[in-house]
Amino acid sequence: MHDGSGRIEVRQLSKNFGSVRAVANLSFTVAPGSVTGFLGPNGAGKTTTLRMILGLVTPSEGTATINGMPHDKLGNPARVVGSVLENEGFHPKRTARNHLKVYAAAIGVPDRRVEEVLAAVGLTEAGDRHAGGFSLGMRQRLALATALLGDPQVLVLDEPANGLDPEGIAWLRSFLRDFAKQGRTVLVSSHLLAEVEQTIDQVVIISHGQTMYYGQLADLRNAQRPRVLVLPSDHDALSTALREEQITEIEPADDGRLAVMNTSARLVGDIALRAGVAIYGLEERHADLENLFFQLTSGQYTAAPPQQLGVPPQHPQDKGNTGWGGQR
Ligand SMILES: Nc1ncnc2c1ncn2[C@@H]1O[C@H](COP(=O)(O)OP(=O)(O)OP(=O)(O)O)[C@@H](O)[C@H]1O
Ligand SMILES: [Mg+2]
Known part of the structure; x- marks a missing residue:
């Protein structure tokens, strides 16, 4: 059982790739026991931020910590944080079961854990098939199984719903909610609010590397x-x-x-x-979250001053705009 200490803290995090400012001064906390959505359109800086949390990209400024420590100080990180990033590669000739056994050995967990994670993601039956022949949805499940091997307190998932059919999305939703209910931490990115709306409690919305909204999804909904x-x-x-x-x-x-x-x-x-x-x-x-998300992340706000954290902006530009939840 976990003690609920898997807090992720991002403090004034920035990343420049040459002249591209991919992430600009981001701050947010992901508390244990909740599912936090990390939302923004393509190119907003989601993957870059997640990679900084996971110690795969060095920040230009600021810090990202898990349990108060940067990823490279976590000791056996697979026991603390499991992740699924974009384009995870599997050896195509290796079966799902063998792939997991190799990883289990690498992080020092026993083979029986392989069967547990296969069952957790619904791949027990397909365990002896080659990963190269897996559908995109099955590959996502195998990536998630790999992330779960170390029985981590924290899950960081980059667009995990990509490639999943509606049944797979519903399954992922209940899986992540159950995982969080055990006092664990989930940070999940998406460029579609609708895809994660029913999964998440808290939301961080970014656009052009900057925070546009950070707070409870329910508060965002009620503010409309x-x-x-x-x-x-x-x-x-x-x-x-x-x-x-x-x-x-x-x-x-x-x-x-x-x-x-x-x-x-x-x-x-x-x-x-x-x-x-x-x-x-x-x-x-009534509340139209998708429309609000679109307004929060559309290009017209790039030059606007950063919004106060936790408070959805009201009438950001007074040009006869009729406010949130309005016309499509
Ligand atoms: N290694 C890199 N070198 C140069 N630029 C990069 C690199 N990685 C990301 N970028 C740039 O940083 C910005 C943010 O990219 P990032 O991949 O973090 O966005 P994203 O929110 O994950 O987008 P998507 O929804 O398309 O996955 C983009 O302008 C991208 O081109
Ligand atoms: Mg991305």
């Missing part, structure tokens, strides 16, 4: 206010009627509709009826 999109016959008359009812957050949407915050479609419809304003369209929008 419901809004009603309405197409009235008379914009001014409806706005006036809404304001008389203390509904004051009204903005024009790009498509000619009015966006009304913190209300319901029913209330807007009733107020319009009383004011004698015809309604040609009425739609209620």
